[in-house]
Amino acid sequence: xxxxxxxxxxSADAAHADRAATVARRRTVGIGLVGxxxxxxxxxxxxxxxxxxxxxxxxxxxxxxxxxxxxxYGGEVSIGHGVFVAAGAYTVAxxxxxxxxxxxxxxxxAACVGALLGVVFAFPSRHLSGIYLAVATMALAxxxxxxxxHFSSVSGGYxxxxxxxxxxxxxxxxxxxxxLPLAGLVVVAMLLRHFRRSRQAAALMLIRTSPHAAESFxxxxxxARLACMALSAGIAAIAGALLSFSSSTVSPNSFxxxxxxxxxxxxxxxxxxxxxFGSLIGGLFLTLMPMxxxxxxxxxxxxxxxALLGVVxxxxxxxxxxRTRLQGGQA
Amino acid sequence: MxxxxxxPLVVHDLSLSFGGIKVLQHVAMHLKAxxxxxxxxxxxxxxxxxxxxxxxLYVPQHGSICLGAKHLERIxxxxxxALGFSxxxxxxxxxxxxxxxxxxxxxLHRQSSAGWLDAFMPxxxxxxxxxxxxxxxxxxxxxxxxxxVADLSPAQLPPGVLRLTEIARAIAGNPRVLLLxxxxxxxxxxxxxxxxxxLKRLRAPDLVLVVVEHDMDLIMDVCDTIHVLNVGTLxxxxxxxxxxxxxxVVRVYLGDEDA
Numbered sequence: 001x002x003x004x005x006x007x008x009x010x011s012a013d014a015a016h017a018d019r020a021a022t023v024a025r026r027r028t029v030g031i032g033l034v035g036x037x038x039x040x041x042x043x044x045x046x047x048x049x050x051x052x053x054x055x056x057x058x059x060x061x062x063x064x065x066x067x068x069x070x071x072x073y074g075g076e077v078s079i080g081h082g083v084f085v086a087a088g089a090y091t092v093a094x095x096x097x098x099x100x101x102x103x104x105x106x107x108x109x110a111a112c113v114g115a116l117l118g119v120v121f122a123f124p125s126r127h128l129s130g131i132y133l134a135v136a137t138m139a140l141a142x143x144x145x146x147x148x149x150h151f152s153s154v155s156g157g158y159x160x161x162x163x164x165x166x167x168x169x170x171x172x173x174x175x176x177x178x179x180l181p182l183a184g185l186v187v188v189a190m191l192l193r194h195f196r197r198s199r200q201a202a203a204l205m206l207i208r209t210s211p212h213a214a215e216s217f218x219x220x221x222x223x224a225r226l227a228c229m230a231l232s233a234g235i236a237a238i239a240g241a242l243l244s245f246s247s248s249t250v251s252p253n254s255f256x257x258x259x260x261x262x263x264x265x266x267x268x269x270x271x272x273x274x275x276x277f278g279s280l281i282g283g284l285f286l287t288l289m290p291m292x293x294x295x296x297x298x299x300x301x302x303x304x305x306x307a308l309l310g311v312v313x314x315x316x317x318x319x320x321x322x323r324t325r326l327q328g329g330q331a
Numbered sequence: 332m333x334x335x336x337x338x339p340l341v342v343h344d345l346s347l348s349f350g351g352i353k354v355l356q357h358v359a360m361h362l363k364a365x366x367x368x369x370x371x372x373x374x375x376x377x378x379x380x381x382x383x384x385x386x387x388l389y390v391p392q393h394g395s396i397c398l399g400a401k402h403l404e405r406i407x408x409x410x411x412x413a414l415g416f417s418x419x420x421x422x423x424x425x426x427x428x429x430x431x432x433x434x435x436x437x438x439l440h441r442q443s444s445a446g447w448l449d450a451f452m453p454x455x456x457x458x459x460x461x462x463x464x465x466x467x468x469x470x471x472x473x474x475x476x477x478x479x480v481a482d483l484s485p486a487q488l489p490p491g492v493l494r495l496t497e498i499a500r501a502i503a504g505n506p507r508v509l510l511l512x513x514x515x516x517x518x519x520x521x522x523x524x525x526x527x528x529x530l531k532r533l534r535a536p537d538l539v540l541v542v543v544e545h546d547m548d549l550i551m552d553v554c555d556t557i558h559v560l561n562v563g564t565l566x567x568x569x570x571x572x573x574x575x576x577x578x579x580v581v582r583v584y585l586g587d588e589d590a
Contacts, residue, residue: 191451197461198450199443202433206426213424216386217500218412218441 024321032277036186043178051178053287055246058181060266061283062188063239065274066232067267069192072274073201074228075208076129080137082259083144084114084233088240089250093161094154103167103180103245107238114237115230122229126222141260145252160251163244181242188235189276196274204228262286269311271323285311337364337537338399340385340508345394347377347384347563354380355391356563364507365536369554369571370543373584376560378543379421382510385541386418387411398508412441415507419497419514421543425485431496432481435468438503471503472496475529490517495526508539515546527552547585551575559584 043051067081088110095106125136148155155161168176195201207214207224215221244250263286270282289307293300315323340362347355355377362368370378383389385396387408396403398414406414417438425434443464449457472478475495485493494517501509514530515523523546530553533540544550550557550571557574559566561584567577574580 194453195450198457199436199440199445199461199464200447200450202426202429202437203440205428206434206437209426209428210420210424212388212408213420214437215388215408216412216416216418217437217504218409219437220407220409 035277039182040179043175048174051174052246053291055177055181056243057280057283057287058178058185059239059243059246059283060263060286061185061270061276061279062181062242063236063263064266064270064282064286065185065188065192065279066234066236066239067263068270068272068274068279069235070228070232071267071272073204073208074225074232076228077134077264078137078232078260079134079257079264080139080141080260081232081236081263082255082257083137083140084117084236085240085243085259085263086144086148086250086255087114087117087233088237089244089254090148090155090161090240091237092241092244093156093163093250096163096165097161100165102165103163103241107241110237110241111234114240115234117237118229118231118233119226121233122226126225138257138260141255141257144255148252148255156251158252160249160254163248163250167245177246177248181246184238184242185276185279188238189274189279192274200227265308269308269315271315281311338401338507338539339363340539340541341395341397342385343395343397345381345384345391345396347380347389347391354563355384358394358560358563358565360558360565360568362508362539362541363556364539365534366540366555367530367534367553368539368541369550369557370541370560371545371547371550371557371574371584372560372566375562377563378560379512381560382418382512382541382543385411385508385510386416409441415505416510417501417504417506417508418510419494419501419512421512421516423485423490423493423497423517425493425496425500427485430482430484431477431488432465432468432472434485434496435471435481435500435503436464438471438500439464439467442504468499468503471499474502474532475499476525491519491522494518495522498526498529502533507537509533509541511540511542511544513544514542515544515549523549 039054042054046054063081063085066084067078070076070078070081091110091113092103092106095101095109121137121140125133128136149157152158166173166176167180171179203214203219204224204227206217207219207221211221214224243254247254266282266286269285270278273279273282285307289304290300293303293307296303342358342360342362345355345358346353358377358381370381372378380389384391387403387406387410401414403411403414425431426437429437443460445457445460448454449460469478469481472481475498477492477495477499480488480492480496485496488496494514498511498514501511511530515526518526527549530540530542542550542554554571556568557571558568559574559577559580566583567574567580569577575585
């Protein structure tokens with residue numbers, strides 16, 4: 001049993017690394033819990049402006065996770081995820097407008113609508129990949145504002161629709177707009193953390209890296225593409241639903257091609273993270289950077305680009321172990 | 332005992348070409364269950380392409396493949412996996428982001444039933460199945476003597492152990508047809524001897540086991556029947572002894588020294 005000897009030598013080498021990883025994981029969980037408690041207590045300390053901005057930031061972080069999910073599990077890049085975010089946002093607004101139901105009732109509907117839209121898009125494009133799929137998603141994003149304006153009697157046209165109903169009666173609107181997206185982000189991240197250990201996740205990862213091997217073990221490529229796109233679009237729609245609630249309005253201007261591009265930027269900035277902390281970095285970049293640069297006039301695009309470059313290069317310069325923990329969703 | 336006779340894998344008149352290049356020409360083989368069959372030949376003989384035809388990754392232009400009475404021509408790779416086909420690859424095809432045991436558990440994908448709810452939520456059914464699959468995967472790794480590396484990442488392991496992990500993935504689901512493509516590549520001589528013993532233990536009355544390999548000592552040691560491919564055609568078939576003394580095989584592949 002000499003191969004056992006070989007493997008024992010390997011496992012002995014790795015045992016130290018394993019213990020170190022366990023300690024590091026515990027530390028990460030500890031820091032994460034403290035961070036979450038701080039976020040939960042923040043509205044008591046900060047003013048309305050910050051709670052409003054952070055509420056948007058949490059929703060954006062979920063949208064960023066949806067893009068990162070497609071990258072991590074599907075190996076594909078989307079430049080059109082704003083469409084799925086819009087699907088969630090408009091579902092909430094329309095359910096309120098026509099059925100008079102609040103966010104907690106319309107949120108599951110929004111997730112289903114997003115997932116369905118993902119499947120409807122993924123099926124005809126299931127044989128596309130790489131840059132071709134990215135351009136196909138971009139076409140979606142380009143078409144969306146026109147489609148919304150075409151059906152202006154339903155979508156509210158340029159003005160859009162309002163989301164006014166309380167989701168949690170008894171709590172001030174300001175706090176609802178903060179805590180619901182935060183809760184959404186925590187729930188989505190936890191669900192994805194559990195998903196990472198599932199057989200479906202393993203199958204998706206294997207088909208991404210070794211399609212022939214995965215097919216030989218009964219994983220179908222079309223299933224993988226449809227599943228990946230449906231889940232990603234569903235998460236994006238949840239983000240859209242919470243975004244519409246936090247901003248209390250939805251309009252075509254909120255979902256242009258730039259929305260989709262910024263989501264991709266946020267995903268890159270977060271290192272395609274599926275964790276709360278990593279996605280929040282992307283969300284903060286997306287939400288706060290334009291505000292911080294607001295006074296820079298013509299310099300805004302240049303400074304934004306420089307900030308983007310700085311964050312991406314800075315994160316990639318971090319040690320491998322830190323980056324792995326930031327990315328989350330690991331075993 | 333099992334009253335159903337084990338099904339052989341019968342390949343009849345199989346031809347495969349890419350454009351004008353004829354990869355396989357009129358290949359016919361009867362691969363018996365309960366035996367270990369060796370498939371040898373020089374590089375470019377069409378051995379891996381033959382495996383790809385068997386698993387459905389390549390669609391041959393001509394010929395038939397039957398598992399017992401079932402014709403496989405129109406069945407896609409995933410369907411053949413459901414019928415019990417399993418394989419390892421010439422180039423290790425493990426996912427670097429999954430741990431060793433997670434990679435092996437993919438071999439149980441086709442016979443798992445945990446749904447999407449189980450995937451996202453810690454429900455009892457999903458947890459039980461996952462624990463059961465983990466036990467099966469650990470047992471498969473144990474049969475190859477590498478259970479200790481179960482929770483490591485493939486990036487931490489040498490090529491020989493990765494090769495054994497791939498074989499463990501292939502056997503985890505108790506396949507009916509097991510195709511091993513150069514399982515000894517990257518293994519040192521001691522590991523190859525262990526592999527040889529492990530392959531002999533894999534022999535089962537209802538398993539069609541086919542091994543493509545360049546290590547002649549291993550092939551001659553474990554195989555009951557050997558088929559020799561040369562530039563896409565079947566050059567010879569027979570017992571290890573017959574193949575060892577076949578003048579055509581000696582001339583084309585084994586060489587005088589090995590004979």
